[in-house]
Amino acid sequence: MPEQIEDFTDEIKNGKNARSVTCKFCSSIILQPATADISNFEFDLPLMSQRKDTHVIETEKVSQFWTVDNIYTFYNVGFSNTVDNKKYLICGDCEAGPVGYHDVETKKSHVALIRILHK
Ligand SMILES: [Zn+2]
8 A cells, every 4th residue: 555645744843742642533542742752764554444355464654653662651552462573552442553563672662643643
């Protein structure tokens, strides 16, 4: 899938999230304002909805993330099982996801900007 291009410039203040980061589906707060750092790198994140007729995991390239060093920074979040030293992040309330991933080795978590809302 082609990368989704969205301009998030207004959401970044001094390198951090200007507003709250919330779930797209239930509006549950994931991160409070100014708690995560913007980071830019490419990662193939599994799509939020997968086709039912195949076991192949479909992904899309994501390149902007809110990064936190400590999982206790999250206001509310859920984790998937560990796969290849990563846990996928899901909404703590409605379990929609993945909205990003947690790297077990670096202990950093990355929330994809295109998978969440800013409120
Ligand atoms: Zn939710």
